[in-house]
Amino acid sequence: MALRVLVDATDVPTDRGALGRYVDGLMGALASTGVDLAVACQRSDEERYGRLAPGATIVAGPVALGHRTERLAWEQSGLPVVAELVGADVIHMPNYTMPLRPGLPTVVTIHDLAFFTDPERYTPISGMSLKSATKTAAVQATRLIVPSNATRDELVRVLGIDPAKIDVAYHGVDHRLFHRPDEIQVSRVTARLGLHGKPYVAFLGSLTPRKNALALVSGWAAAVADLPAPPALVLGGGGGWSPELDEAVAQVPPHLRLIRPGYLPFADLPGFLGGALVVAAPSRGEGFGLQVLEAMACGAPVLTTYRTALPEVGGNAVAYTEPDADSIAVALRALLDDPERLMSLGEAGYARAQEFSWEASAAAHVACYKKAADQRVPRPAS
Incomplete structure (x- = not known):
C-alpha cells in the first residue's frame, strides 16, 4: 500500500517567492514518485496544485488562511483533522512551523538558521517567531528536512540536534x-525595463538586509562609475526596502541608472536573468541559494558570496566575493573587465545547474517520509 503523505502548502505566499518555488517544484515531482499525495492549500491555490500534482487529493482550507494569525491557529486545530480525514501516514510541514499535537509522524523543513546566527537582520517579532518555531520542530518533529549540509551543520551546532x-x-x-x-x-524584458538592449547587472530577490542589496548598490556604483558605458543595476523583487537603502540609492552618481521594477512575472525571469551581464547575489547567507541556481540555469554568470550553503550550489561555476560593498566593487569590476571569464562562468553555471532537479529532491523527501512513518508508535488496541 502506498505511503499517504499530507503536505501543508497553506503558508505559500501569493507572490510565490522561494518558498512557493520549493513547494510547487516538490509537489510536481512527488506526484510521480509513487507516494499517495494529499495537499492542504489556500483556496486560491486549489486549481494550481490540482494541475501540478494530478491524482493528488487537494484540500482547500478556510478563506481566512491568507492571514498569518488565522493560518497558524488553523494549523494547530484544523490541519490534524484534515490529516485524519485523508488517512495520512505522514504530515510534511515545509516552512518551520508544525501542529503541537499532529497525531501522526511529522516532517518539518528548516530552511536556515540565520535568525539565530545573524539576528540583527530580522525584526524582533519575526526573529522571535522563527526561533520559537524552529525550537519546537527540533523537539516535536519526527524528522527534519534541510536543503543543504550547511543548514544541517548549523542545526547541530546551534541547537544540538542529533544529526541522525x-x-x-x-x-x-x-x-x-x-x-x-x-x-x-x-x-x-529589456524593453519593459526601459533598457532596450543596454547592458545591466541583475539582482533578484527580496530587498531584506540578509540579501544585501544595500552593499550591492554601493559596490555596483563604485565598480561602474568610470566606465564609458556603465551597466545599469536592476533590483528585481520587493519587500524589505529600508531608509538605509534609500540613502544608498540617493548617493548613486546621477549618470548611473538604477531600476526597481518590483516583482517580475515568472515568464520574464529567463530573459531577465539570462540577459544580464552578471547576476549579483551577494547574500550574507542562505539555507540553499535558489536564486543562484535559477540564474545559473538561465546561463547567467553569477557573483555570490562564499557563505553558508552558497558554495554547495555554485561550486566552481560562479564567482565569489565578500559581502561588503568594497569587495563587491572589486569583484564585480574584475568580471566586467573580463568578457571571456563572464562567458566561461555562464557556460559552467549552466552545466552545473543541470545536476539539480526536483525529481532528485523528491526522492530524498520520500526517503525521509518513509523513515518518519517507520517511527510511528502503534495505537494501543481498544
Whole structure:
C-alpha cells in the first residue's frame, strides 16, 4: 500500500517567492514518485496544485488562511483533522512551523538558521517567531528536512540536534521555466525595463538586509562609475526596502541608472536573468541559494558570496566575493573587465545547474517520509 503523505502548502505566499518555488517544484515531482499525495492549500491555490500534482487529493482550507494569525491557529486545530480525514501516514510541514499535537509522524523543513546566527537582520517579532518555531520542530518533529549540509551543520551546532534526525534534500530547479533565453525573450524584458538592449547587472530577490542589496548598490556604483558605458543595476523583487537603502540609492552618481521594477512575472525571469551581464547575489547567507541556481540555469554568470550553503550550489561555476560593498566593487569590476571569464562562468553555471532537479529532491523527501512513518508508535488496541 502506498505511503499517504499530507503536505501543508497553506503558508505559500501569493507572490510565490522561494518558498512557493520549493513547494510547487516538490509537489510536481512527488506526484510521480509513487507516494499517495494529499495537499492542504489556500483556496486560491486549489486549481494550481490540482494541475501540478494530478491524482493528488487537494484540500482547500478556510478563506481566512491568507492571514498569518488565522493560518497558524488553523494549523494547530484544523490541519490534524484534515490529516485524519485523508488517512495520512505522514504530515510534511515545509516552512518551520508544525501542529503541537499532529497525531501522526511529522516532517518539518528548516530552511536556515540565520535568525539565530545573524539576528540583527530580522525584526524582533519575526526573529522571535522563527526561533520559537524552529525550537519546537527540533523537539516535536519526527524528522527534519534541510536543503543543504550547511543548514544541517548549523542545526547541530546551534541547537544540538542529533544529526541522525536530519535529512538533506537539495532543492531542484524547474528547467522548463529557468532556461537559456532567446534574443526575443531578452529584448522583451529589456524593453519593459526601459533598457532596450543596454547592458545591466541583475539582482533578484527580496530587498531584506540578509540579501544585501544595500552593499550591492554601493559596490555596483563604485565598480561602474568610470566606465564609458556603465551597466545599469536592476533590483528585481520587493519587500524589505529600508531608509538605509534609500540613502544608498540617493548617493548613486546621477549618470548611473538604477531600476526597481518590483516583482517580475515568472515568464520574464529567463530573459531577465539570462540577459544580464552578471547576476549579483551577494547574500550574507542562505539555507540553499535558489536564486543562484535559477540564474545559473538561465546561463547567467553569477557573483555570490562564499557563505553558508552558497558554495554547495555554485561550486566552481560562479564567482565569489565578500559581502561588503568594497569587495563587491572589486569583484564585480574584475568580471566586467573580463568578457571571456563572464562567458566561461555562464557556460559552467549552466552545466552545473543541470545536476539539480526536483525529481532528485523528491526522492530524498520520500526517503525521509518513509523513515518518519517507520517511527510511528502503534495505537494501543481498544
